[in-house]
Amino acid sequence: MTSDRIIIRAAVSSDAKPVQSLLAQLGYPDLSEKEVEEKIKAHEGANYKLLVAEQANRVIGFISLHLFDLMHWRGKMGRITAFCVDENVRSQGIGLQLLEEAERYLFSHGCEKLEVTSNAVRVRTHAFYLKAGYLEDSRRFVKYLLLKK
Numbered sequence: 001m002t003s004d005r006i007i008i009r010a011a012v013s014s015d016a017k018p019v020q021s022l023l024a025q026l027g028y029p030d031l032s033e034k035e036v037e038e039k040i041k042a043h044e045g046a047n048y049k050l051l052v053a054e055q056a057n058r059v060i061g062f063i064s065l066h067l068f069d070l071m072h073w074r075g076k077m078g079r080i081t082a083f084c085v086d087e088n089v090r091s092q093g094i095g096l097q098l099l100e101e102a103e104r105y106l107f108s109h110g111c112e113k114l115e116v117t118s119n120a121v122r123v124r125t126h127a128f129y130l131k132a133g134y135l136e137d138s139r140r141f142v143k144y145l146l147l148k149k
Contacts, residue, residue, distance in 0.1 A: 061094050
C-alpha cells in the first residue's frame with residue numbers, strides 16, 4: 001500500500017465511516033457514523049476545515065481545523081482539534097503531509113499562530129509536533145460541564 005500516492009482533500013459525507021474508525025483509534029469510539037457525518041458537514045463552515053488523507057481510494061488519516069480570532073493576538077489563531085493516521089500506516093510520513101497541508105490552509109486563511117493540544121500520555125505525538133517545529137508554551141485547563149441526570 002505504501003507505494004500508492006497520498007491524496008489530501010476536503011472531507012465529504014461519505015468519509016464518515018472511515019473517520020469514525022480513526023476517531024475510535026484516537027480513543028473516541030462513542031460517536032455514531034451519523035454524528036460523524038454531521039461533524040463533517042459542520043466542518044464545511046467558514047471557520048472550520050476537515051482534511052483527509054486518502055491512499056488507494058481509502059481514507060487513512062484526517063486532521064480537523066478551527067480558525068478564530070483572539071482578543072490579545074493580531075491575526076487569527078488556527079487550532080488543530082483532532083488528528084489521526086491509521087495505526088497500520090503510521091510512521092510513513094502521512095501525518096507530516098497532513099500537517100503541512102493543514103498549515104498551508106491555515107496560513108492562507110490569515111492564521112498567524114497555530115496550536116494543537118495533545119493528551120499528556122501521547123509521548124510519540126509530542127515528539128512528532130516538536131520535530132515539526134511546534135513549541136510547548138502553555139498549559140491547558142479543562143472543566144467538563146456535563147448535565148447530571
